[in-house]
Amino acid sequence: MPEHRLDLAPAVTIPPHLVGQVQSKLAYVDELIASADVAESGDRITLALHAAAGARAAEIEEKVQRVVREMAQGSIAPKVEILEDHLARPTSYSADPLDELLARGEVYEESTGIFTFGPLMSRLIAYFESRFLELAAHFDAQPYRFPTLMSAKFLDRVDYFRAFPHSLTFATHLREDLDIINQFAETAKYEGKGLNSPAEFFSQVEAMLSPAVCYHLYFSLADHPLPNGQLVATAVGTCFRYESNNLTSLERLWNFTMREVIFVGSKDFVLEHREQSRQFMHRIFEELGLAYQVETANDPFFVGEFRKQAAFQNAFQLKYEIRARLPFKESTLAIGSYNYHQDFFGRHLGITLPDGKPIHTGCTAFGLERVAHAFLAQHGLDPARWPAAVREALS
Protein backbone atom coordinates (compact mmCIF):
# COMPACT_ATOMS: atom_id res chain seq x y z
CA MET A 1 0.00 0.00 0.00
CA PRO A 2 1.31 3.50 -0.84
CA GLU A 3 2.53 5.26 2.31
CA HIS A 4 2.97 8.82 1.23
CA ARG A 5 2.79 11.32 -1.61
CA LEU A 6 5.52 13.36 -3.21
CA ASP A 7 4.53 16.53 -5.04
CA LEU A 8 7.03 17.86 -7.54
CA ALA A 9 7.34 20.83 -9.84
CA PRO A 10 8.84 19.41 -13.05
CA ALA A 11 12.18 20.87 -14.14
CA VAL A 12 10.57 21.75 -17.47
CA THR A 13 6.87 22.42 -17.96
CA ILE A 14 5.52 19.37 -19.73
CA PRO A 15 3.71 20.33 -22.95
CA PRO A 16 0.15 19.01 -23.38
CA HIS A 17 1.08 16.47 -26.06
CA LEU A 18 3.56 14.83 -23.64
CA VAL A 19 1.53 14.72 -20.42
CA GLY A 20 0.27 11.18 -20.96
CA GLN A 21 3.58 9.95 -22.36
CA VAL A 22 5.60 11.27 -19.41
CA GLN A 23 3.07 9.96 -16.91
CA SER A 24 3.26 6.45 -18.35
CA LYS A 25 7.08 6.50 -18.29
CA LEU A 26 7.20 7.50 -14.61
CA ALA A 27 6.07 3.99 -13.73
CA TYR A 28 9.52 2.76 -14.76
CA VAL A 29 11.51 5.31 -12.75
CA ASP A 30 11.65 3.39 -9.48
CA GLU A 31 10.07 0.30 -7.95
CA LEU A 32 8.96 2.39 -4.98
CA ILE A 33 6.60 4.46 -7.17
CA ALA A 34 3.11 3.00 -6.77
CA SER A 35 1.48 5.47 -9.16
CA ALA A 36 2.19 8.78 -10.83
CA ASP A 37 0.00 11.62 -11.97
CA VAL A 38 1.01 14.51 -14.19
CA ALA A 39 -1.35 17.49 -14.03
CA GLU A 40 -2.91 18.41 -17.37
CA SER A 41 -1.25 21.81 -17.02
CA GLY A 42 2.12 20.03 -17.07
CA ASP A 43 3.45 21.95 -14.08
CA ARG A 44 2.86 19.42 -11.28
CA ILE A 45 3.73 15.76 -10.74
CA THR A 46 2.27 13.76 -7.88
CA LEU A 47 3.81 10.43 -6.94
CA ALA A 48 2.32 7.84 -4.60
CA LEU A 49 5.25 6.06 -3.01
CA HIS A 50 5.51 2.71 -1.30
CA ALA A 51 6.82 2.33 2.22
CA ALA A 52 10.60 2.79 2.61
CA ALA A 53 10.66 5.42 -0.10
CA GLY A 54 11.14 8.26 2.35
CA ALA A 55 14.89 7.84 2.64
CA ARG A 56 15.20 7.71 -1.13
CA ALA A 57 12.87 10.57 -1.98
CA ALA A 58 15.69 12.81 -3.25
CA GLU A 59 17.04 10.05 -5.49
CA ILE A 60 13.58 9.32 -6.89
CA GLU A 61 12.99 13.02 -7.55
CA GLU A 62 16.29 13.28 -9.41
CA LYS A 63 15.31 10.35 -11.64
CA VAL A 64 11.86 11.81 -12.28
CA GLN A 65 13.40 15.14 -13.29
CA ARG A 66 15.79 13.32 -15.62
CA VAL A 67 12.83 11.72 -17.41
CA VAL A 68 11.08 15.09 -17.63
CA ARG A 69 14.12 16.83 -19.07
CA GLU A 70 14.89 14.09 -21.60
CA MET A 71 11.32 13.96 -22.87
CA ALA A 72 10.13 17.55 -22.58
CA GLN A 73 13.20 19.73 -23.10
CA GLY A 74 13.19 20.85 -26.72
CA SER A 75 10.23 18.63 -27.44
CA ILE A 76 8.98 18.64 -31.00
CA ALA A 77 5.25 19.28 -31.13
CA PRO A 78 3.51 16.68 -33.29
CA LYS A 79 1.17 17.62 -36.08
CA VAL A 80 -1.91 15.54 -35.30
CA GLU A 81 -4.02 14.73 -38.32
CA ILE A 82 -7.43 13.16 -37.89
CA LEU A 83 -8.22 10.98 -40.87
CA GLU A 84 -11.65 9.80 -39.69
CA ASP A 85 -13.87 11.08 -36.92
CA HIS A 86 -16.80 8.89 -35.90
CA LEU A 87 -16.59 9.60 -32.18
CA ALA A 88 -20.11 11.02 -32.15
CA ARG A 89 -21.62 7.75 -33.36
CA PRO A 90 -24.44 6.83 -30.93
CA THR A 91 -23.64 4.46 -28.08
CA SER A 92 -25.97 3.05 -25.43
CA TYR A 93 -23.82 2.37 -22.37
CA SER A 94 -21.86 4.58 -20.03
CA ALA A 95 -20.43 2.36 -17.27
CA ASP A 96 -17.09 0.58 -17.07
CA PRO A 97 -17.97 -2.92 -18.35
CA LEU A 98 -15.19 -4.49 -16.27
CA ASP A 99 -17.21 -4.26 -13.06
CA GLU A 100 -20.10 -6.24 -14.52
CA LEU A 101 -17.79 -8.66 -16.33
CA LEU A 102 -16.01 -9.43 -13.05
CA ALA A 103 -19.31 -9.76 -11.19
CA ARG A 104 -20.64 -12.22 -13.75
CA GLY A 105 -17.44 -14.26 -13.76
CA GLU A 106 -16.89 -13.41 -17.43
CA VAL A 107 -13.47 -11.99 -16.63
CA TYR A 108 -10.99 -13.19 -14.04
CA GLU A 109 -7.78 -11.34 -13.19
CA GLU A 110 -5.20 -14.06 -12.65
CA SER A 111 -2.47 -11.55 -11.88
CA THR A 112 -1.63 -7.95 -12.72
CA GLY A 113 -2.31 -7.48 -16.43
CA ILE A 114 -3.13 -11.17 -16.91
CA PHE A 115 -6.81 -11.87 -17.55
CA THR A 116 -8.88 -14.96 -18.28
CA PHE A 117 -12.00 -14.47 -20.41
CA GLY A 118 -15.26 -16.38 -20.25
CA PRO A 119 -17.76 -17.24 -22.97
CA LEU A 120 -19.07 -13.70 -23.64
CA MET A 121 -15.69 -12.08 -24.21
CA SER A 122 -14.42 -15.15 -26.04
CA ARG A 123 -17.34 -15.15 -28.47
CA LEU A 124 -17.03 -11.42 -29.05
CA ILE A 125 -13.30 -11.66 -29.67
CA ALA A 126 -13.80 -14.56 -32.09
CA TYR A 127 -16.49 -12.58 -33.93
CA PHE A 128 -14.37 -9.42 -34.20
CA GLU A 129 -11.44 -11.47 -35.41
CA SER A 130 -13.66 -13.01 -38.09
CA ARG A 131 -14.45 -9.49 -39.29
CA PHE A 132 -10.76 -8.60 -39.42
CA LEU A 133 -10.17 -11.77 -41.43
CA GLU A 134 -12.45 -10.24 -44.06
CA LEU A 135 -9.74 -7.67 -44.56
CA ALA A 136 -7.14 -10.44 -44.91
CA ALA A 137 -9.36 -12.22 -47.44
CA HIS A 138 -9.84 -8.98 -49.38
CA PHE A 139 -6.08 -8.93 -49.97
CA ASP A 140 -5.84 -12.72 -50.41
CA ALA A 141 -3.38 -12.64 -47.51
CA GLN A 142 -1.40 -15.83 -46.95
CA PRO A 143 -1.91 -17.39 -43.51
CA TYR A 144 1.04 -17.76 -41.16
CA ARG A 145 1.46 -19.19 -37.67
CA PHE A 146 4.11 -17.67 -35.46
CA PRO A 147 5.60 -18.77 -32.14
CA THR A 148 4.95 -17.00 -28.87
CA LEU A 149 8.68 -16.88 -28.17
CA MET A 150 10.79 -14.49 -30.22
CA SER A 151 14.53 -14.69 -30.78
CA ALA A 152 16.51 -12.14 -28.79
CA LYS A 153 19.11 -12.24 -31.56
CA PHE A 154 16.63 -10.91 -34.12
CA LEU A 155 15.17 -8.33 -31.75
CA ASP A 156 18.71 -7.03 -31.30
CA ARG A 157 19.11 -6.75 -35.08
CA VAL A 158 16.10 -4.45 -35.31
CA ASP A 159 17.24 -2.25 -32.39
CA TYR A 160 14.25 -3.22 -30.27
CA PHE A 161 16.23 -3.07 -27.04
CA ARG A 162 17.10 0.58 -27.62
CA ALA A 163 13.58 1.64 -28.54
CA PHE A 164 11.38 -0.35 -26.12
CA PRO A 165 13.53 -1.82 -23.31
CA HIS A 166 10.93 -1.04 -20.65
CA SER A 167 8.20 -3.23 -22.08
CA LEU A 168 10.20 -6.40 -22.76
CA THR A 169 9.22 -9.71 -21.21
CA PHE A 170 12.03 -12.22 -20.95
CA ALA A 171 11.85 -15.99 -21.34
CA THR A 172 14.36 -18.02 -19.42
CA HIS A 173 14.77 -21.49 -17.95
CA LEU A 174 16.82 -23.20 -15.30
CA ARG A 175 20.45 -23.71 -16.24
CA GLU A 176 21.42 -27.20 -17.29
CA ASP A 177 22.90 -28.15 -13.92
CA LEU A 178 21.63 -31.06 -11.85
CA ASP A 179 22.39 -29.36 -8.53
CA ILE A 180 20.61 -26.17 -9.52
CA ILE A 181 17.55 -28.02 -10.80
CA ASN A 182 17.35 -30.11 -7.64
CA GLN A 183 17.87 -27.09 -5.41
CA PHE A 184 15.15 -25.21 -7.29
CA ALA A 185 12.77 -28.14 -6.98
CA GLU A 186 13.33 -28.32 -3.22
CA THR A 187 13.33 -24.62 -2.37
CA ALA A 188 11.33 -22.65 -4.95
CA LYS A 189 8.44 -20.74 -3.42
CA TYR A 190 6.39 -17.76 -4.47
CA GLU A 191 7.16 -15.10 -1.90
CA GLY A 192 6.09 -11.47 -1.88
CA LYS A 193 5.98 -10.50 -5.57
CA GLY A 194 7.69 -13.48 -7.18
CA LEU A 195 9.81 -16.60 -6.92
CA ASN A 196 12.46 -16.69 -4.22
CA SER A 197 15.04 -18.36 -6.49
CA PRO A 198 18.34 -16.56 -7.06
CA ALA A 199 19.05 -15.06 -10.49
CA GLU A 200 22.07 -17.32 -11.02
CA PHE A 201 19.74 -20.32 -11.28
CA PHE A 202 18.45 -19.04 -14.58
CA SER A 203 19.91 -19.23 -18.07
CA GLN A 204 21.02 -16.34 -20.23
CA VAL A 205 18.10 -14.88 -22.13
CA GLU A 206 17.92 -16.31 -25.64
CA ALA A 207 14.29 -15.51 -26.26
CA MET A 208 11.63 -12.98 -25.39
CA LEU A 209 7.88 -13.28 -25.33
CA SER A 210 6.80 -11.69 -28.61
CA PRO A 211 6.02 -7.97 -28.35
CA ALA A 212 4.50 -7.93 -31.86
CA VAL A 213 3.24 -10.32 -34.51
CA CYS A 214 4.61 -9.01 -37.81
CA TYR A 215 8.25 -9.12 -36.68
CA HIS A 216 8.19 -12.91 -36.99
CA LEU A 217 7.41 -12.60 -40.71
CA TYR A 218 10.26 -10.17 -41.29
CA PHE A 219 12.67 -12.40 -39.36
CA SER A 220 11.66 -15.38 -41.51
CA LEU A 221 12.49 -13.37 -44.64
CA ALA A 222 15.86 -12.09 -43.37
CA ASP A 223 19.02 -12.13 -45.48
CA HIS A 224 17.30 -13.04 -48.73
CA PRO A 225 15.66 -11.36 -51.70
CA LEU A 226 11.87 -11.41 -51.39
CA PRO A 227 10.46 -13.89 -53.93
CA ASN A 228 8.11 -12.08 -56.34
CA GLY A 229 8.98 -8.79 -54.64
CA GLN A 230 5.75 -8.55 -52.66
CA LEU A 231 3.76 -10.43 -50.05
CA VAL A 232 0.59 -10.00 -48.04
CA ALA A 233 0.33 -12.21 -44.96
CA THR A 234 -1.95 -12.54 -41.97
CA ALA A 235 -1.45 -14.05 -38.53
CA VAL A 236 -2.80 -13.90 -35.03
CA GLY A 237 -0.50 -14.01 -32.07
CA THR A 238 -0.19 -13.49 -28.36
CA CYS A 239 1.86 -10.41 -27.55
CA PHE A 240 3.46 -9.25 -24.34
CA ARG A 241 4.25 -5.70 -23.30
CA TYR A 242 5.06 -5.05 -19.67
CA GLU A 243 3.51 -1.75 -18.60
CA SER A 244 4.29 -1.74 -14.87
CA ASN A 245 1.72 0.15 -12.83
CA ASN A 246 0.03 1.26 -16.05
CA LEU A 247 -1.40 -2.27 -16.26
CA THR A 248 -4.91 -1.36 -15.24
CA SER A 249 -8.33 -2.60 -16.20
CA LEU A 250 -8.81 -4.24 -19.61
CA GLU A 251 -7.21 -1.27 -21.32
CA ARG A 252 -3.62 -2.35 -20.77
CA LEU A 253 -2.87 -6.05 -20.58
CA TRP A 254 0.56 -7.58 -20.15
CA ASN A 255 -0.60 -10.50 -22.28
CA PHE A 256 -2.87 -9.73 -25.23
CA THR A 257 -3.81 -10.93 -28.71
CA MET A 258 -3.24 -9.20 -32.02
CA ARG A 259 -4.54 -10.08 -35.47
CA GLU A 260 -2.40 -8.51 -38.14
CA VAL A 261 -2.44 -8.16 -41.91
CA ILE A 262 1.12 -7.58 -43.06
CA PHE A 263 2.39 -5.99 -46.26
CA VAL A 264 5.88 -6.45 -47.69
CA GLY A 265 7.06 -4.98 -50.99
CA SER A 266 7.82 -1.65 -52.61
CA LYS A 267 7.00 1.66 -50.95
CA ASP A 268 3.99 2.21 -53.23
CA PHE A 269 2.70 -1.34 -52.66
CA VAL A 270 2.82 -0.99 -48.87
CA LEU A 271 1.34 2.50 -48.74
CA GLU A 272 -1.49 1.60 -51.14
CA HIS A 273 -2.39 -1.47 -49.08
CA ARG A 274 -2.27 0.47 -45.83
CA GLU A 275 -4.70 3.02 -47.24
CA GLN A 276 -6.95 0.33 -48.71
CA SER A 277 -7.01 -1.30 -45.26
CA ARG A 278 -8.26 1.88 -43.67
CA GLN A 279 -10.99 2.31 -46.25
CA PHE A 280 -12.06 -1.33 -45.97
CA MET A 281 -12.20 -1.21 -42.18
CA HIS A 282 -14.29 1.95 -42.28
CA ARG A 283 -17.27 -0.17 -43.44
CA ILE A 284 -16.61 -2.92 -40.89
CA PHE A 285 -16.40 -0.51 -37.96
CA GLU A 286 -19.62 1.13 -39.12
CA GLU A 287 -21.40 -2.24 -39.03
CA LEU A 288 -20.00 -2.87 -35.56
CA GLY A 289 -21.48 0.44 -34.45
CA LEU A 290 -18.16 1.53 -33.06
CA ALA A 291 -17.56 5.17 -32.13
CA TYR A 292 -13.93 5.86 -33.04
CA GLN A 293 -11.49 8.07 -34.80
CA VAL A 294 -8.32 7.49 -36.79
CA GLU A 295 -5.42 9.83 -36.10
CA THR A 296 -1.68 10.11 -36.50
CA ALA A 297 0.23 8.71 -33.54
CA ASN A 298 3.56 7.42 -32.36
CA ASP A 299 4.79 4.33 -30.57
CA PRO A 300 5.65 4.49 -26.84
CA PHE A 301 9.43 4.70 -27.27
CA PHE A 302 11.44 4.76 -24.06
CA VAL A 303 12.71 7.99 -22.55
CA GLY A 304 16.07 8.41 -24.31
CA GLU A 305 14.69 7.57 -27.75
CA PHE A 306 11.31 9.20 -27.39
CA ARG A 307 11.97 12.75 -28.56
CA LYS A 308 13.62 11.87 -31.85
CA GLN A 309 11.83 8.66 -32.77
CA ALA A 310 8.36 9.98 -31.99
CA ALA A 311 9.03 13.15 -33.98
CA PHE A 312 10.25 11.14 -36.96
CA GLN A 313 7.30 8.74 -36.83
CA ASN A 314 4.82 11.57 -36.53
CA ALA A 315 6.33 13.78 -39.24
CA PHE A 316 6.29 10.97 -41.81
CA GLN A 317 2.83 9.79 -40.66
CA LEU A 318 4.09 6.25 -40.14
CA LYS A 319 1.37 5.33 -37.65
CA TYR A 320 -2.38 5.89 -37.74
CA GLU A 321 -4.15 4.77 -34.58
CA ILE A 322 -7.75 3.63 -34.42
CA ARG A 323 -9.01 5.09 -31.14
CA ALA A 324 -12.37 3.94 -29.81
CA ARG A 325 -14.42 6.03 -27.41
CA LEU A 326 -14.74 4.88 -23.80
CA PRO A 327 -17.90 6.70 -22.66
CA PHE A 328 -17.43 5.78 -18.99
CA LYS A 329 -14.27 7.87 -18.73
CA GLU A 330 -14.73 10.33 -21.59
CA SER A 331 -11.54 9.26 -23.27
CA THR A 332 -10.39 7.03 -26.10
CA LEU A 333 -8.47 3.77 -26.31
CA ALA A 334 -6.22 2.60 -29.16
CA ILE A 335 -7.74 -0.61 -30.51
CA GLY A 336 -5.64 -0.95 -33.63
CA SER A 337 -3.33 0.81 -36.03
CA TYR A 338 -2.30 1.19 -39.65
CA ASN A 339 1.49 1.18 -39.78
CA TYR A 340 4.22 1.89 -42.31
CA HIS A 341 7.83 1.10 -41.34
CA GLN A 342 9.48 2.49 -44.48
CA ASP A 343 12.48 0.27 -45.33
CA PHE A 344 13.55 -0.12 -41.67
CA PHE A 345 13.14 -3.90 -41.55
CA GLY A 346 14.45 -4.35 -45.08
CA ARG A 347 17.67 -2.55 -44.16
CA HIS A 348 18.19 -4.10 -40.75
CA LEU A 349 17.35 -7.63 -41.86
CA GLY A 350 18.79 -7.65 -45.37
CA ILE A 351 15.50 -8.30 -47.18
CA THR A 352 15.61 -6.98 -50.73
CA LEU A 353 13.40 -6.33 -53.72
CA PRO A 354 14.34 -7.82 -57.12
CA ASP A 355 16.25 -4.60 -57.90
CA GLY A 356 18.40 -5.08 -54.80
CA LYS A 357 16.87 -2.25 -52.80
CA PRO A 358 15.56 -2.92 -49.27
CA ILE A 359 11.91 -3.93 -49.01
CA HIS A 360 9.34 -1.70 -47.35
CA THR A 361 6.89 -3.07 -44.78
CA GLY A 362 3.66 -2.15 -43.08
CA CYS A 363 0.88 -3.77 -41.15
CA THR A 364 -2.67 -3.31 -40.01
CA ALA A 365 -3.02 -4.57 -36.45
CA PHE A 366 -5.98 -5.06 -34.12
CA GLY A 367 -5.79 -5.64 -30.38
CA LEU A 368 -8.60 -8.13 -29.97
CA GLU A 369 -9.22 -7.79 -26.22
CA ARG A 370 -9.23 -4.01 -26.53
CA VAL A 371 -11.74 -4.10 -29.40
CA ALA A 372 -14.06 -6.26 -27.27
CA HIS A 373 -13.55 -4.02 -24.25
CA ALA A 374 -14.29 -0.86 -26.23
CA PHE A 375 -17.36 -2.45 -27.81
CA LEU A 376 -18.77 -3.43 -24.40
CA ALA A 377 -17.91 0.01 -23.01
CA GLN A 378 -20.01 1.55 -25.77
CA HIS A 379 -22.86 -0.95 -26.01
CA GLY A 380 -22.94 -2.85 -22.72
CA LEU A 381 -23.32 -6.52 -21.92
CA ASP A 382 -26.96 -6.92 -22.98
CA PRO A 383 -27.00 -8.31 -26.55
CA ALA A 384 -30.45 -6.81 -27.08
CA ARG A 385 -28.82 -3.38 -27.12
CA TRP A 386 -26.01 -4.30 -29.49
CA PRO A 387 -25.85 -3.15 -33.12
CA ALA A 388 -27.75 -5.57 -35.38
CA ALA A 389 -24.70 -7.05 -37.12
CA VAL A 390 -23.14 -8.14 -33.83
CA ARG A 391 -26.41 -9.20 -32.20
CA GLU A 392 -27.42 -11.38 -35.16
CA ALA A 393 -23.97 -12.95 -35.53
CA LEU A 394 -23.84 -13.97 -31.88
CA SER A 395 -27.45 -14.91 -31.29
Next chain:
Amino acid sequence: MDSIDTTLFAKVRPVLAAALKVDAAEITPALQFGDLPQWDSMGHMEVMVSLETELGIPITPETITGLTSVEAICQHLAGNGHA
Protein backbone atom coordinates in the same frame (compact mmCIF):
# COMPACT_ATOMS: atom_id res chain seq x y z
CA MET B 1 19.26 18.23 -59.73
CA ASP B 2 19.78 21.97 -59.53
CA SER B 3 23.33 23.09 -58.93
CA ILE B 4 24.15 23.54 -55.26
CA ASP B 5 25.67 26.69 -53.85
CA THR B 6 29.22 25.63 -53.06
CA THR B 7 29.45 27.96 -50.07
CA LEU B 8 26.35 26.46 -48.51
CA PHE B 9 27.49 22.93 -49.30
CA ALA B 10 30.77 23.69 -47.52
CA LYS B 11 28.74 24.68 -44.42
CA VAL B 12 26.43 21.69 -44.56
CA ARG B 13 29.01 19.00 -45.31
CA PRO B 14 30.83 18.94 -41.94
CA VAL B 15 27.57 19.20 -40.02
CA LEU B 16 26.12 16.15 -41.76
CA ALA B 17 29.38 14.23 -41.53
CA ALA B 18 29.53 14.79 -37.77
CA ALA B 19 25.83 13.96 -37.29
CA LEU B 20 26.08 10.75 -39.29
CA LYS B 21 29.55 9.88 -37.99
CA VAL B 22 30.99 9.41 -41.49
CA ASP B 23 33.93 10.88 -43.36
CA ALA B 24 33.16 14.25 -44.97
CA ALA B 25 34.02 12.75 -48.37
CA GLU B 26 30.88 10.61 -48.10
CA ILE B 27 28.71 13.72 -47.99
CA THR B 28 28.18 14.53 -51.65
CA PRO B 29 25.83 17.11 -53.19
CA ALA B 30 23.59 14.29 -54.47
CA LEU B 31 23.33 12.46 -51.11
CA GLN B 32 19.82 11.67 -49.85
CA PHE B 33 18.19 10.11 -46.81
CA GLY B 34 18.65 6.35 -47.14
CA ASP B 35 21.74 6.47 -49.37
CA LEU B 36 24.05 5.68 -46.46
CA PRO B 37 23.27 3.05 -43.79
CA GLN B 38 23.92 5.78 -41.22
CA TRP B 39 21.26 8.08 -42.72
CA ASP B 40 18.31 6.00 -41.54
CA SER B 41 15.44 7.19 -39.36
CA MET B 42 17.61 7.66 -36.27
CA GLY B 43 20.43 9.12 -38.34
CA HIS B 44 17.98 11.54 -39.89
CA MET B 45 16.96 12.84 -36.50
CA GLU B 46 20.65 13.24 -35.58
CA VAL B 47 20.95 15.31 -38.76
CA MET B 48 17.96 17.40 -37.75
CA VAL B 49 19.33 18.04 -34.25
CA SER B 50 22.69 19.08 -35.71
CA LEU B 51 21.06 21.35 -38.28
CA GLU B 52 19.14 22.99 -35.45
CA THR B 53 22.18 23.37 -33.21
CA GLU B 54 24.77 24.33 -35.82
CA LEU B 55 22.76 26.13 -38.47
CA GLY B 56 19.64 27.31 -36.66
CA ILE B 57 17.16 25.28 -38.67
CA PRO B 58 14.13 24.55 -36.41
CA ILE B 59 12.90 20.99 -36.06
CA THR B 60 9.30 20.82 -37.22
CA PRO B 61 7.27 18.14 -38.98
CA GLU B 62 7.84 20.10 -42.19
CA THR B 63 11.62 20.29 -41.88
CA ILE B 64 11.82 16.65 -40.80
CA THR B 65 10.01 15.50 -43.94
CA GLY B 66 11.41 18.15 -46.24
CA LEU B 67 15.11 18.18 -45.50
CA THR B 68 15.90 14.66 -46.66
CA SER B 69 18.74 15.48 -49.06
CA VAL B 70 21.83 17.63 -49.12
CA GLU B 71 20.25 19.59 -51.94
CA ALA B 72 17.06 20.28 -49.93
CA ILE B 73 19.08 21.38 -46.92
CA CYS B 74 21.15 23.78 -49.02
CA GLN B 75 18.05 25.14 -50.72
CA HIS B 76 16.39 25.66 -47.33
CA LEU B 77 19.40 27.60 -46.10
CA ALA B 78 19.50 29.66 -49.31
CA GLY B 79 15.82 30.50 -48.90
CA ASN B 80 16.40 31.62 -45.35
CA GLY B 81 19.16 34.10 -46.00
CA HIS B 82 22.24 31.95 -45.48
CA ALA B 83 25.14 32.59 -47.83
